[in-house]
Amino acid sequence: MIDKLRQRVKELLESKAISVFIGYEKGDNPQLARPIMITSPDEMDKLIYDDTCIVMLSKYLLKPEVKALGRRGIVASYSNLRAITGLIQEHQITREEVYIIAISTGERLPEYYDEVIDTGCKTDNPRLTTQDETIAKLLKKSPAERWDFWRKELEKCIKCYACRQICPLCYCNRCIADKNQPQWILTSPHLKGNFAWNVIRAYHLAGRCIDCGECERACPVNIPLMLLNKMLYNNIKTNFGYEVGFNPNVPPPLATYHPEDKENFII
Amino acid sequence: MLITLNNLKTFIETFIKDGRSVVGPVKEDNYSLYKPLKSFDEVNLSLIYPTKSTKEYFFADNESILTYSWTEKNKINITDPKDPEGVVIFGVRPCEAVSYPIMDKVFTWDYNDEFYLKRREKNIIISVACEKCDEFCFCTSVGITPQTTEGSDIFLQKTLEGNYSVQVLTEKGKTLLTSLSSFIEDRDEKPIDYKGPDKKFDITQIRSWLESHWDEHPIWAKITLPCIGCGVCTYLCPTCHCFDIVDEGNLKDGCRCKNWDACQFAMFTVHASGHNPRDTQSKRFRQRVAHKFDYYPDKFGRTLCVGCGRCIRHCPTDMSLLNVLITIDKPIIKLLNR
Structure with missing residues (x-):
């Protein structure tokens, strides 16, 4: 399979269909493959694809340094495809500027790719299976108990912003947390500042989070951030029948307005 | 001098019972840290080191340096913060203990940072020598070994018999031990001889390369592409020491x-x-x-890195400092430079 991927990337680079290919190489961490931007067919032996390829590569499609290299090719697993579709939907990239080689992992793939390779790998998000269960358990608790739960978790936050930086849908040029005239969100990593940051980030991703779990994986202090995101994800799904990242032509429910919209939530 | 594991437990628990703050390496789910201890049983010495370093006990991630309030007569009251309590930090790894003398140089350089120095004066460091490392450790490449005692007040080293040999290195350590000398046995056992990780690069080479090649070198643009610009590496690093001063307040008071x-x-x-x-x-x-391998060495005569490897182990995209250093150290770079 890897031979097939290498062969295709080599052809794409040689034919100048793309100038850079975003893939994975073996790095220093045995559990985590490192993203690599390949610009020359000679580098093909570095390219790998296995169960350690979990970093969301779509983030690099937006990176100015990578954009500057020219038309980009990318290897995209299920979550990556959804992220790319989400980015197209939000007009951050156009379908034409990216050549997508999808990796089939047996899930329903968004139909936005140029070709698909079946790897036999099941790498995509093995850790995202238990959120709904934990959410159900938390919802059975009293507000005071839930508050305690989140206070303990969010106290740990050190404001390293790894959640934001790794998130494929966090692409603001200047995040609200970085705006200081006025300072909208307290920058201090104390409980108040941590609540402000993490709750605002979760809300900003409502209806936009693609459920990839990268924020939680990147978090060095292991805050279960996906509980917040998944709860909002489920709410959007129930109320609007909408899941982001499958069809770029569907308008995001929280970014559209219709005169017939229900207004029963307004007191 | 020697202390048995049982006595070590009683030793630490005596401090806790005396009402002193003792922190030690604790593992919680996927995350580990130096945490205030309620009992010795919480301590996990099988960790190579916790995710979070002891830095926060010297240089807090968030602290108030003054608070202010408006009085009724429209005057402003400014209050200094209370002096921090000292803590006994148990189970520090030798590499991390070296970070304190390294940070001392910065926080006493052009200005004496009283917030750091007060904690530094009060905190007592009980280090434990390493018996294992992982692929991310590189202390030996920056001149530190699993037996380096610099920065520690008391240094413990596991012996072949499973006890701990005790070295007292400072007056602070001596005072601490005198009050509890009954736990210490006056005999010696052979400590486990552990060499640590293999040397992975040459800091002299790296420094001279950095001095002659600044950002114009194409390697920087290429090798740093996976970096997403988060703060994991710097915040987990025991020697990174940059801070920001911010005002937080409302119409009545603030800090x-x-x-x-x-x-x-x-x-x-x-x-x-x-x-x-x-x-x-x-x-x-x-x-x-x-900064770590050229500017700081230039100013203070040593490397601003202790080789703990946290920045590599916890980087969400494996943007490895080690890989950068090894690449710089490779002879191939010298060819690229022509």
Whole structure:
């Protein structure tokens, strides 16, 4: 399979269909493959694809340094495809500027790719299976108990912003947390500042989070951030029948307005 | 001198019972840290080291440096913060203990940072020599070994019989031990001889390369592409020491806070004019490498890195400092330089 991927990337680079290919190489961490931007067919032996390829590569499609290299090719697993579709939907990239080689992992793939390779790998998000269960358990608790739960978790936050930086849908040029005239969100990593940051980030991703779990994986202090995101994800799904990242032509429910919209939530 | 594991337990628990704050390495789910201990049983010495370093006990991630309030007569009251309590830090790894003398140089250089120095004076460090490492450790490459005692007040080293040999290194350590000398046996056992990780690069080579190649070198743009610009590496690093001063308040009162800051953030060097001298992630990553392996050594005569490997182990995209250093150290670079 890897031979097939290498062969295709080599052809794409040689034919100048793309100038850079975003893939994975073996790095220093045995559990985590490192993203690599390949610009020359000679580098093909570095390219790998296995169960350690979990970093969301779509983030690099937006990176100015990578954009500057020219038309980009990318290897995209299920979550990556959804992220790319989400980015197209939000007009951050156009379908034409990216050549997508999808990796089939047996899930329903968004139909936005140029070709698909079946790897036999099941790498995509093995850790995202238990959120709904934990959410159900938390919802059975009293507000005071839930508050305690989140206070303990969010106290740990050190404001390293790894959640934001790794998130494929966090692409603001200047995040609200970085705006200081006025300072909208307290920058201090104390409980108040941590609540402000993490709750605002979760809300900003409502209806936009693609459920990839990268924020939680990147978090060095292991805050279960996906509980917040998944709860909002489920709410959007129930109320609007909408899941982001499958069809770029569907308008995001929280970014559209219709005169017939229900207004029963307004007191 | 020698202490048995049982006596070590009683030794630490005596401090806790006496009402002293004792912190030690604790593992919680996927996350580990130096945490205030309720009992010795919480301590996990099988960790190579916790995710979070002991840095926060010297240089807090968030602390108030003054508070203010408006009085009724429209006058402002300014209050200094209370002096911090000292803590006994148990189970520090030798590499991390070296970070304290390294940070001392910065916090006493052009200005005496009283917030750091008060904690530094009061905190007592009980280090435990390493018996294992992982692929991310590289202390031996920056001149530290699993037996380095610098920065520790008391140094423990596991013996072949499973006890701990005790070295007292400072007056603070001596005072601490005198009160509890009954736990210490006056005999010696052979400590486990552990060599640590193999040497992975040559700091002299790296420094001379950094001095002659600044950001114009194409390697920076290429090698730093995976970097996403978060603060994991700097915040987990025991020697990264940048901070930001912010005011937080309302109409009645507020405080001035000293918070950790990171050179990897895009906002870190933005000037008031809007100009950003480090406008790309490659320049920001280059800054971190050059600060640790060139600027700091230039100013203070040693490397600003203890080789703990946290920045590599916990990087969400495996943007490995070690890989950068090894690449710089490779002879191939010398060819590229022509």
